[in-house]
Structure formats: structure tokens, C-alpha cells
Amino acid sequence: MEELIRIDRLTKVYERGEVLAVNDISFTVKRGEFLVLIGLSGSGKSTLLRCINRLIEPTAGQIVFDGIDVTKASARQLRQLRRRMAMIFQQFNLVKRSSVLTNVLSGRLGYVNPGASAIHKFPKEDLESAFANLERVGIPEQAYKRADELSGGQQQRVGIARALMQRPDLLMADEPVSALDPATAHSVMQYLEQMNQEDGVTVIASLHFLSLARRYGTRILALKDGEIVFEGLPAEIDAAKFKEIYGEEAEEVEVR
Amino acid sequence: MTPQDQYYAGFMSKRPSWTKALRAYRKDLGALIADFVVLIALWGLSSFIWNDLVHGTRDFISVAPWIMLVVCFELALVWESFAVSPGMRLFGRRATDDRNGRAVIGRRFLRVLLLHGLPLFILPILVTTRYIPWQDRLAGFRSVSAAEVPDPRKPWYRTSWMVALAGLAVAMYLASALFTQVDLVKLFTNASATSEIWARIVNPDWSILGLGVRLLIVTLFMAFMATLFGVLVAVPLSFLAARNLAHGIIGRTIYTVLRILMSIVRSIQPFIWAIIFVVWVRTGNAPFAGGLALFVHSVADLTKLYSERLESIDPGPVEAIRSTGANGLQVILYGIVPQIINPYLSFTIYRWDINVRMATIIGLVGGGGIGQRLLQLTRNWVWDQAIVLMLLIMVAVWAMDYSSSRLRERLN
Amino acid sequence: MxxxxxxxxxxxxxxxxxxxxxxxxxxxxxxxxxxxxxxxxxxxxxxxxxxxxxxxxxxxxxxxxxxxxxxxxxxxxxxxxxxxxxxxxxxxxxxxxxxxxxxxxxxxxxxxxxxxxxxxxxxxxxxxxxxxxxxxxxxxxxxxxxxxxxxxxxxxxxxxxxxxxxxxxxxxxxxxxxxxxTFWLGWKITTINLQMLVERIGKSGHIWKDLFTPRFTYLTEPVIPGRTFSLVHYMLETIFMAFFATVTGAIVAFPLSFLGARNIMGFNAFGWLIYSVMRTLFNALRSIESILMAVLFAVWVGFGNPFAGALALFLHTIAALAKLYSEQVEAVDPGPLEAIATTGARRWQVVAYGVIPQIIPSYLAFTLYRWDINIRMATIIALVGGGGIGTLLFYFKNEVGRLDDAWNQVGAVVVAIVVVVWALDYISARVREKIG
Structure with a gap:
């Protein structure tokens, strides 16, 4: 399989050199993979994801996305790169006071004519695909509601629909289900799996629960204190590895 | 349901049925009055603009007033029967055809005719204790609350009520510009009138700095004393002016009287209070007069802020303390005070900030402090000294503003 | 970590x-x-x-x-x-x-x-x-x-x-x-004298009596025909003056508020510079009360001209609103902005789609609140020649001693002010409740 992302010796240091969030990480992601990042809170998962699309500027290292160096991209190049990497978030990050439709349409902002978007005018095919994507995530009837009227699971689906609008090559999911209850969590994860298998979108998801990672990931990367402590197939994580990643007192919890 | 709602639910539930009917009736009547007012405002403002621009006169009406009233009333009725009017929007009322289709024009006109009787429809309520919206019954409509019929999504420029409100806003703005004689040409041609002021301002006379600082100290103390005494009076008053603490007929009466009194006192600027106090107190005690004016206004303002905060406390802990058999004072000390102490401090600091600002200018009407001298200086055209005082005021107000916002941040 | x-x-x-x-x-x-x-x-x-x-x-x-x-x-x-x-x-x-x-x-x-x-x-x-x-x-x-x-x-x-x-x-x-x-010092410095306050209560007794029996002689009649106007006219002037100043001020403050918001501007040194300059400017302008600015504008466009008052209120409103607005911009939830930035949107698109929908309600509330404040200030700005209802207030106050019913007339003006200020306060509080 062809390589989509190569991360080379990536380092991120916060607070005037006092906190090392990501420490000298290197790995590659192949096209079509479903890579899951696991690790405790504060192990650097979010920082790593945000470095890939440079929401956070990395301190050192190199990120190559489809042959283009992200870390050296100009503002314009970066915007074009970001269009190809969608992201969904733990707190959904919808604009709460805007309608669901507007939230979904904002996924096209990188593509559309900027002048028209200033007066909230989108091309007809974008509108149609917005409805199609809402249909796909199962909430077509909510299009005109305000985003904060929806339940958590529905909000995350809006987030997925917004990501779908970008027609991305890569989907980054930053703890997409940790604010949801287990049943909803699975349905959201299934949408990600569907994108991965049917549309061929490469997925990098950070997850809290190992059981979810085992169920959906094709490969697992475990972080601890900003360093990679495990890299391999889901089946390879045994009790000893688990203790190494999550600490001695941890118990594995099953999410059904 | 918020905790407050639960708290009030006790005395809200025992409403006689005629008040319910009256409330429903009030919505229809309110909508009508609101539309009437909107139409009159639109008419008045646009005819003012027209008269000012075309005839150079400043009249809001150029026809007989009764014509305007009648036409606006009729238009309001038509509006309510043919479209969703601002009044209906405001009071959450919609009229829908009984068969849920588009009503025929004839029936809409019938509704217009029947709506004329709306003011009389209060009479059946007094007898039957029920409100029957005759205008809809007889015309084959159904009056419903807005929640029952979802509005079709339309852009704002295709709904009559939004267009009307937008038009009202534009007319209001234009009329206000004309009324206040906004004249940009004059602003530029007359700029030379201030040239001497600017020339003096850029060469400040620093010899007044010492006096300025002393005056500033007086000003700051004026604000401090007004706030301090204001707090001392407002804290006990706030307990009497909080609705959730007012029990019994006496309590409710005190609450009502205090609230009305405070809102009247509050709507009179400290400036106007100062005018009265300057006459009362000897002229030699100018800072006292200014301080008193600030004090009176502070009491009213703080009582309002405090008691509103009291009304929104969490009733849970109060209930818990009461259930331990505590008496009234204990309930206040252990259930209420811990909840309000920080907001009260925050409001006090906020008020102190306002008082410092007001104290700098209350001298303009003889209330003492730095403002009094500043006004004298500008009247005597001594701008080179006036600018020094202005700079002092700026520094003081800025420092006060900064420290008060930092302090309040810390409290929250 | x-x-x-x-x-x-x-x-x-x-x-x-x-x-x-x-x-x-x-x-x-x-x-x-x-x-x-x-x-x-x-x-x-x-x-x-x-x-x-x-x-x-x-x-x-x-x-x-x-x-x-x-x-x-x-x-x-x-x-x-x-x-x-x-x-x-x-x-x-x-x-x-x-x-x-x-x-x-x-x-x-x-x-x-x-x-x-x-x-x-x-x-x-x-x-x-x-x-x-x-x-x-x-x-x-x-x-x-x-x-x-x-x-x-x-x-x-x-x-x-x-x-x-x-x-x-x-x-x-x-x-x-x-x-x-501080208390002791304040008592002395502000010349507090309770004894005198009580003793002189008789001096102000007739004032209170007159104030509570207002005379609306000039409700619609001009006080001095040809030179001044009626009470109603001045009241409208006050309301319109405040309205004009608030709306114009809000329109100007809206774009400025983004320049004064750290989270929008603070990405590089240039943005930081603009941010600091803007904030300093807001604070400096804000600390001068509009009534002091009106002194200057009265000289500029004419004493007693409501335009002078409107200009002073306008200038102060810009600073006050821009500061409040930009604090709101700084307080927006950064999550949605992040999300919109990841779609490849431009900076201003992030503002238009992520920031503006979040801040509109509080902007409206602050503007209404400002209108309230401006009306209060507009009632007294006439003291320095800014026009509005204060013209009558200070006219009658200066006629005390020459006019028998001067305090009654002042009472009428005060009643008019109370009614208008109270009504607008009530309306704006209700509207703010509804928005928030």
C-alpha cells in the first residue's frame, strides 16, 4: 500500500520549554488504514493530531502528507492541505448558534468562492451534498435546527457530515466518542468505519478505550508521555503491554 | 424546570381559571396593540423624514391625528389576518385555517371585520371565565400558539414582520440623524472653531498638577464614601427587596414599595440628585453634596443588583438549613450569605468603579471634586490647564477600571 | 506530560x-x-x-x-x-x-x-x-x-x-x-457633616414639595417661543440623540472589536501591535466621560446643538462598545474555530462562520445596554451645551429665584426623565432577557 503520511522525529514543547508534549515521534500511515492512537489523558494524542494539520505548530520534525511537507507549507498551501484532511473533535466543535445545515456547509469553506460564502451563499451541488451527507449520517430532518438543540450523538454526526463535505483523503478523529454514551459511541464509530471501508478514507483516531481500539483499528499506536510505547496490530496487546501503556493500577474496561 | 421555578411553583399553581383566560386574551390584544404601535411609528417616522427633507418642517404627522390612528388600526387588523405580524411574533400567536390549507380571501376579510370587536371580547371572560377567540371561531380559523405550527423557513426579506422591523430600524436611524441635526459638512467647516483649543491642549500647563492631584484625592474619597455607605444601606434593603424572601402581606408590600422606589431613584441620574443636594448642603461642602448624590444613586442601584442576585440563589441549601430547625437569621447566615458573598463583592467593586467615573464629572453641577474645577477652567478657556486635569481623570479612571476588573476576575 | x-x-x-x-x-x-x-x-x-x-x-x-x-x-x-x-x-x-x-x-x-x-x-x-x-x-x-x-x-x-x-x-x-x-480620612476630606444635613433640612423642604408637585406647563408649548422647544420635543431629541450615537457607534465598533481581540489578532508581532494600539485607544477614550467630550464638541458645532451631544456620546460609545465586544470575541468557544480552520477556510471565513454566530446575541445585548446608558447621559449632556432634555432642566434650575414655579418645572422635567429612562430600561431588560 502507498504511504499517505510520514512523520519524522516530530517534537512539540509547550510553556517555554517546560512541558514536552510530543517527544521525537516517527511513524508512517498507509493509505486506507484505520490507525488508532491510544494512551492516557495528556499522553500527547491530541497534540500529535493537531500537529498534523498544524492547528498546533510543531517545534521540530517533519510531517509529509502525500509527498508534500506540511511543516514547510505556506498559508495558502496549508489551506489546500487542510481541505484534504478533515477532523472531528471530542467536544464536536459545532457553532452552537448556527443551524445544522450551516455547520455542515462550513465543511466546504475551503473550496467555495470566498465572496459568495461571505453572504452565506453556497453552490447548489454543495447544498445537495449537504443534505445527502446528513441523510447518510441519519439526521436529515434536523437540518434547520440550531446545533445546540441536538443531542451529543447527533452533534457528533453533524461533525462527521461536516468532515464528509470536505471529501477528505484523511480523517482525524480526536477522541470522537469520549463525550458519548457507549451505544451512541458504537454508532459513531461505525460511521467512521464505513468512511474508511467504503470511501477509502484513511482514518487516524485517538481513543480512550482499548476495547474500541481493538474493535475498529487496523493498527494501534500507543503513546505514553509523548513517546511511542507500542506499535502493532490490535491483537498484539496483551496484559503486560496494557499495564505498560496505562500504568500498573489500570483495569481493562469493555465498551459494548 | 430551573430551581427557581420549582420554588415559585407553590403560589403559581393556584390560579383561578379567569386569569388563564385573561392571559390568553392578553396575548391577542397585545399583538394587536403592538402592531398598531409599529404602524404608527413607521408612519410617524417616515412622514417626519419626508417633511424634513422636502418641506424643511419637523412634523411627525401632517394629516389629522384621527385619520392616522384609524388607518393604522385597520392596517394592523389586515396585517394580522393576512400575514404573520410583528405583534403575533412577539406574543407567539398564529391564526391557521381550520382545514390546514390556505384560507380563502373572503374568510380572511371576515376575520378582519371580526377583529374589530376584539376589545369587547373581554366581556364574555368576565361571565364565563373562558376566552373564546370569536374572530377565529366565526371565520373558520384556529388561534394557536406559535409553538404548534412550525414556521416555514423563509429568508428574512420574505417575511413581512422582519421587513417591517428592518424598515422601522432604518426609519428610526434616519429620523434620529435628522432630528439631532447631524451635519457632516458643518463638522468639517466648523473645525477651525476649535483650533485655539487644540493649540492650547498641546502645551499643557503643568503648574496645576499639584492642585489636580489633591482634587483627585477628594474625588476618589467621594466615590469611596458613597460606595461604602451605599453598601451599608443596600445590603439590608436587598433582603427586603428580594421576591423569594418576601413572605406575607407585609413582606410583599415592602418588596413592592422598595422595588418601585428604587427603580425611580435609579432612573434619576446622580447629576440631578446633586443639583438638589447642592442646594440642601452649604456650598462650602461641595464634596459632601456630590458624595450624597452618589450615595443615593448607589443605594438604589446596589439594592437592585443585590436583590436580583438574591432572587437567583439556589434554594436547595436554604431548604436544607431550614429543615434542621434553624431560625430566620440562621437560615440567612448559613444558607444564603455564603452563596451571595462573592457576587455582592463583585457588584460592589463594579459600583465603586462607576462611582469613581461619576465623581469625576459630578463637580460639573457643583458637586465638588476635580470636575468642578475642570468646568471652570473650560468656561474660562484655560484649556492648557484643563487638559492636565483631563489626563489625571484618565489615569485615575483607567487605573480604577484595570484594578477593579482584575479584582472581579479574582473573585469569580 | x-x-x-x-x-x-x-x-x-x-x-x-x-x-x-x-x-x-x-x-x-x-x-x-x-x-x-x-x-x-x-x-x-x-x-x-x-x-x-x-x-x-x-x-x-x-x-x-x-x-x-x-x-x-x-x-x-x-x-x-x-x-x-x-x-x-x-x-x-x-x-x-x-x-x-x-x-x-x-x-x-x-x-x-x-x-x-x-x-x-x-x-x-x-x-x-x-x-x-x-x-x-x-x-x-x-x-x-x-x-x-x-x-x-x-x-x-x-x-x-x-x-x-x-x-x-x-x-x-x-x-x-x-x-x-480610609473611612476616617474620607469623612474629613469629603466634608461630611450630618448635623448640618439635618439642620438644613428645612432649607430644602420647599424644594421637595415643589418637585413632587410638577407643573407640565410646557409639555407641548415651547418655553420661549422661537428660541426653545417644548418638553416633548426635547425628550424626543434626547432619545434620538442617544439612538443615533448608539447605532453609529455600534456600526463603527463592530469591525474595530476584531482588531482589539487577542485571539483574532495575536498570531504575530504585527497583529499584536494593532491589538495593543486598539486596546490602549479604547481605554483612553473610554476613561473620558462623554459629557467632558461634549464641552469640546459644543464649541465645535455650536452650543446647544444636539449634534454636539450626539458626537460626544458616539465617540464614547465606540470605545465602550469596542472594548465590551472584543472581550466577547475573546471569550468565544475556540473549538468551532479550530473545526472550521481544519476545513481549509481562510482566516476571515473562520471569523464569519465561527466567531460571528457566537457573538451576535451578546453584541445585541451590549448595544441595548449602551443605549440605556446613553439615554441617561443624554439627559444631562445639555449642561455643557450638548442639547436634549437637560436644556430645560438646567434652564429652569438657573431660573430659581426669578421664576416662582422653577422647582415645579424642574419636577416636571425630572418626571419626564424618570418615565422615559424607566420605560427604556424595562424594555431593554426584557429584550436582553429574551436574547440571552
Missing amino acids: KRPKKSKSASHSPWVRLAALRPRFSAFMLDWASWGFIAYGVMYLLNKYWYIRHVNFYGRLTLPGWGWPVVIIATFELALLSHAFSQSIGLSLFGLRLFGPEYAPVPFRRRLARFVALHVGLVLQPLALFGDRPLGSLVHDSDKTGRMLLVAKVKDDLPAEKPRKWYTTYRGLFLAGLLAL
Whole structure:
């Protein structure tokens, strides 16, 4: 399989050199993979994801996305790169006071004519695909509601629909289900799996629960204190590895 | 349901049925009055603009007033029967055809005719204790609350009520510009009138700095004393002016009287209070007069802020303390005070900030402090000294503003 | 998260060390200033009561030439003492505390040593900017003399402690004393005289009577035909003046508020510069009340012209609203902005789709609130020639003595003001409730 992302010796240091969030990480992601990042809170998962699309500027290292160096991209190049990497978030990050439709349409902002978007005018095919994507995530009837009227699971689906609008090559999911209850969590994860298998979108998801990672990931990367402590197939994580990643007192919890 | 709602639910539930009917009736009547007012405002403002621009006169009406009233009333009725009017929007009322289709024009006109009787429809309520919206019954409509019929999504420029409100806003703005004689040409041609002021301002006379600082100290103390005494009076008053603490007929009466009194006192600027106090107190005690004016206004303002905060406390802990058999004072000390102490401090600091600002200018009407001298200086055209005082005021107000916002941040 | 090894802290530049010393410097300056205030107050009161030296009406103090150095040095020493021997108000406000080794309390003798070391260290303090001391420490900090640490940074390691009653701590007693002194001083400086207030109640009795029997003679009739207008006219003028100033001010403040928001501008040095300039400008403009600006505009466009008042209100509104607005922009939820940025949107698209929908309701609420304030100010801006209902208010007030019913007329104006201000206050409160 062809390589989509190569991360080379990536380092991120916060607070005037006092906190090392990501420490000298290197790995590659192949096209079509479903890579899951696991690790405790504060192990650097979010920082790593945000470095890939440079929401956070990395301190050192190199990120190559489809042959283009992200870390050296100009503002314009970066915007074009970001269009190809969608992201969904733990707190959904919808604009709460805007309608669901507007939230979904904002996924096209990188593509559309900027002048028209200033007066909230989108091309007809974008509108149609917005409805199609809402249909796909199962909430077509909510299009005109305000985003904060929806339940958590529905909000995350809006987030997925917004990501779908970008027609991305890569989907980054930053703890997409940790604010949801287990049943909803699975349905959201299934949408990600569907994108991965049917549309061929490469997925990098950070997850809290190992059981979810085992169920959906094709490969697992475990972080601890900003360093990679495990890299391999889901089946390879045994009790000893688990203790190494999550600490001695941890118990594995099953999410059904 | 918020905790407050639960708290009030006790005395809200025992409403006689005629008040319910009256409330429903009030919505229809309110909508009508609101539309009437909107139409009159639109008419008045646009005819003012027209008269000012075309005839150079400043009249809001150029026809007989009764014509305007009648036409606006009729238009309001038509509006309510043919479209969703601002009044209906405001009071959450919609009229829908009984068969849920588009009503025929004839029936809409019938509704217009029947709506004329709306003011009389209060009479059946007094007898039957029920409100029957005759205008809809007889015309084959159904009056419903807005929640029952979802509005079709339309852009704002295709709904009559939004267009009307937008038009009202534009007319209001234009009329206000004309009324206040906004004249940009004059602003530029007359700029030379201030040239001497600017020339003096850029060469400040620093010899007044010492006096300025002393005056500033007086000003700051004026604000401090007004706030301090204001707090001392407002804290006990706030307990009497909080609705959730007012029990019994006496309590409710005190609450009502205090609230009305405070809102009247509050709507009179400290400036106007100062005018009265300057006459009362000897002229030699100018800072006292200014301080008193600030004090009176502070009491009213703080009582309002405090008691509103009291009304929104969490009733849970109060209930818990009461259930331990505590008496009234204990309930206040252990259930209420811990909840309000920080907001009260925050409001006090906020008020102190306002008082410092007001104290700098209350001298303009003889209330003492730095403002009094500043006004004298500008009247005597001594701008080179006036600018020094202005700079002092700026520094003081800025420092006060900064420290008060930092302090309040810390409290929250 | 992982913290790098301690040795890294040695490599801090002098600038970083200087910045880390800021809380300690501020704490000391605050203590010095509070002792200075006490000195001023004591001297003022001494003069007032014992006539050691004449104090004039505005509290002028005249010290001999050598007096000032004595006061400055004495207050400096007192501040040093309060720093070395106790938890002064400056230290507690900036979250500093003196600790011995292992966070133990520092005994009296060590504190004495610290007080002496403070003097020795005075000239040597620049050395604290170099070498490998921990951040935020000065030359006299050592295990012997105790270390001054930010409580917030070490609070996890601190042993549990029972809080003390305020009247057993130096800080509580100092504050209480300061408050008492300020009160006493304020009583004297603002010439409070309750006896006189009560005695002269008769002087103002007729005023109250007249004010409560307002006469609406000029409700629709002009007071002086051809020169002035009616009460209703001036009331409308007031409302319109405030409305014009508020709307125009809001329109101007809207774009400016983004320039004054740190989260929008603070990405690079240029943006930071614009942000700082904008904020300084807002603060400077805001601290001058509009009535003072109206003095200038009355000269500019004509005394008594409502345009003058409108301009003054407008200018003040821009600054006030822009500051409130930009604080709202800074308080927006950053999550959605992040999400929109990841779709490849431009900076201004992020603002248009992420920021604006979040801030619209609070913008409306603030604008309404400002209209309220502007109406109140517009009722009195006539004092300096700004037009509006105040024209009548001050006209009748100046006619006291010449006109028999002057106070009754003032009463009518006041009633009109109360009605309008109260009504608009009520409406705007209801609308704000609905928006929020």
C-alpha cells in the first residue's frame, strides 16, 4: 500500500520549554488504514493530531502528507492541505448558534468562492451534498435546527457530515466518542468505519478505550508521555503491554 | 424546570381559571396593540423624514391625528389576518385555517371585520371565565400558539414582520440623524472653531498638577464614601427587596414599595440628585453634596443588583438549613450569605468603579471634586490647564477600571 | 506530560528571569504604596486635629524639604518589615509566601536575618538576573533566610493547614486598620457633616414639595417661543440623540472589536501591535466621560446643538462598545474555530462562520445596554451645551429665584426623565432577557 503520511522525529514543547508534549515521534500511515492512537489523558494524542494539520505548530520534525511537507507549507498551501484532511473533535466543535445545515456547509469553506460564502451563499451541488451527507449520517430532518438543540450523538454526526463535505483523503478523529454514551459511541464509530471501508478514507483516531481500539483499528499506536510505547496490530496487546501503556493500577474496561 | 421555578411553583399553581383566560386574551390584544404601535411609528417616522427633507418642517404627522390612528388600526387588523405580524411574533400567536390549507380571501376579510370587536371580547371572560377567540371561531380559523405550527423557513426579506422591523430600524436611524441635526459638512467647516483649543491642549500647563492631584484625592474619597455607605444601606434593603424572601402581606408590600422606589431613584441620574443636594448642603461642602448624590444613586442601584442576585440563589441549601430547625437569621447566615458573598463583592467593586467615573464629572453641577474645577477652567478657556486635569481623570479612571476588573476576575 | 530535567532552568535568559520577578516587584510596590497611603492619612489627620500645620480645604500638606525623604525611607522600611516578618497584603494578593526548607514556616530569627539580608541585597539584586538560581528568586533568598514562592506553583506539595481567623493574621488586621483609616480620612476630606444635613433640612423642604408637585406647563408649548422647544420635543431629541450615537457607534465598533481581540489578532508581532494600539485607544477614550467630550464638541458645532451631544456620546460609545465586544470575541468557544480552520477556510471565513454566530446575541445585548446608558447621559449632556432634555432642566434650575414655579418645572422635567429612562430600561431588560 502507498504511504499517505510520514512523520519524522516530530517534537512539540509547550510553556517555554517546560512541558514536552510530543517527544521525537516517527511513524508512517498507509493509505486506507484505520490507525488508532491510544494512551492516557495528556499522553500527547491530541497534540500529535493537531500537529498534523498544524492547528498546533510543531517545534521540530517533519510531517509529509502525500509527498508534500506540511511543516514547510505556506498559508495558502496549508489551506489546500487542510481541505484534504478533515477532523472531528471530542467536544464536536459545532457553532452552537448556527443551524445544522450551516455547520455542515462550513465543511466546504475551503473550496467555495470566498465572496459568495461571505453572504452565506453556497453552490447548489454543495447544498445537495449537504443534505445527502446528513441523510447518510441519519439526521436529515434536523437540518434547520440550531446545533445546540441536538443531542451529543447527533452533534457528533453533524461533525462527521461536516468532515464528509470536505471529501477528505484523511480523517482525524480526536477522541470522537469520549463525550458519548457507549451505544451512541458504537454508532459513531461505525460511521467512521464505513468512511474508511467504503470511501477509502484513511482514518487516524485517538481513543480512550482499548476495547474500541481493538474493535475498529487496523493498527494501534500507543503513546505514553509523548513517546511511542507500542506499535502493532490490535491483537498484539496483551496484559503486560496494557499495564505498560496505562500504568500498573489500570483495569481493562469493555465498551459494548 | 430551573430551581427557581420549582420554588415559585407553590403560589403559581393556584390560579383561578379567569386569569388563564385573561392571559390568553392578553396575548391577542397585545399583538394587536403592538402592531398598531409599529404602524404608527413607521408612519410617524417616515412622514417626519419626508417633511424634513422636502418641506424643511419637523412634523411627525401632517394629516389629522384621527385619520392616522384609524388607518393604522385597520392596517394592523389586515396585517394580522393576512400575514404573520410583528405583534403575533412577539406574543407567539398564529391564526391557521381550520382545514390546514390556505384560507380563502373572503374568510380572511371576515376575520378582519371580526377583529374589530376584539376589545369587547373581554366581556364574555368576565361571565364565563373562558376566552373564546370569536374572530377565529366565526371565520373558520384556529388561534394557536406559535409553538404548534412550525414556521416555514423563509429568508428574512420574505417575511413581512422582519421587513417591517428592518424598515422601522432604518426609519428610526434616519429620523434620529435628522432630528439631532447631524451635519457632516458643518463638522468639517466648523473645525477651525476649535483650533485655539487644540493649540492650547498641546502645551499643557503643568503648574496645576499639584492642585489636580489633591482634587483627585477628594474625588476618589467621594466615590469611596458613597460606595461604602451605599453598601451599608443596600445590603439590608436587598433582603427586603428580594421576591423569594418576601413572605406575607407585609413582606410583599415592602418588596413592592422598595422595588418601585428604587427603580425611580435609579432612573434619576446622580447629576440631578446633586443639583438638589447642592442646594440642601452649604456650598462650602461641595464634596459632601456630590458624595450624597452618589450615595443615593448607589443605594438604589446596589439594592437592585443585590436583590436580583438574591432572587437567583439556589434554594436547595436554604431548604436544607431550614429543615434542621434553624431560625430566620440562621437560615440567612448559613444558607444564603455564603452563596451571595462573592457576587455582592463583585457588584460592589463594579459600583465603586462607576462611582469613581461619576465623581469625576459630578463637580460639573457643583458637586465638588476635580470636575468642578475642570468646568471652570473650560468656561474660562484655560484649556492648557484643563487638559492636565483631563489626563489625571484618565489615569485615575483607567487605573480604577484595570484594578477593579482584575479584582472581579479574582473573585469569580 | 513530561517535564524536562531541572538543569534546563539554568539556561533562562535575563529577560525571562526579569519577567518572573514581576509578582514580587508588584507585591512590594503595593505594600510600599499602602504604607505611603497610611503615612499620608496620618499626617493629614494630625494636621486636621492638632493644627500642627495648616491644612486647607483640599487637604494641602506642606512638609519641610527634609520631610519627604524621611517619609519615603520610613515607608520603604515598613514595607520591607512587613515583607520579612509576615504575610503582607501585597504578598497575599500576588499569591506569594515565604517558606523555609521543606515548606516549613520560617522562625523569627531567620526572618530577622532576612530583614538584614534584604538591605544588603538591595544593591546586589541585578545579580539575580544571572547565574543558575531558580526562576523568580532574588539574591537574598536562601535556605537560611527562606524562599519566596508562588503558592499556586507549589500548592500540591504544601502540608495541610488550618485557616486562621482574619483577626489573628497580620493581613486581616492591616486591612481592617487601613479601612478604618480610609473611612476616617474620607469623612474629613469629603466634608461630611450630618448635623448640618439635618439642620438644613428645612432649607430644602420647599424644594421637595415643589418637585413632587410638577407643573407640565410646557409639555407641548415651547418655553420661549422661537428660541426653545417644548418638553416633548426635547425628550424626543434626547432619545434620538442617544439612538443615533448608539447605532453609529455600534456600526463603527463592530469591525474595530476584531482588531482589539487577542485571539483574532495575536498570531504575530504585527497583529499584536494593532491589538495593543486598539486596546490602549479604547481605554483612553473610554476613561473620558462623554459629557467632558461634549464641552469640546459644543464649541465645535455650536452650543446647544444636539449634534454636539450626539458626537460626544458616539465617540464614547465606540470605545465602550469596542472594548465590551472584543472581550466577547475573546471569550468565544475556540473549538468551532479550530473545526472550521481544519476545513481549509481562510482566516476571515473562520471569523464569519465561527466567531460571528457566537457573538451576535451578546453584541445585541451590549448595544441595548449602551443605549440605556446613553439615554441617561443624554439627559444631562445639555449642561455643557450638548442639547436634549437637560436644556430645560438646567434652564429652569438657573431660573430659581426669578421664576416662582422653577422647582415645579424642574419636577416636571425630572418626571419626564424618570418615565422615559424607566420605560427604556424595562424594555431593554426584557429584550436582553429574551436574547440571552
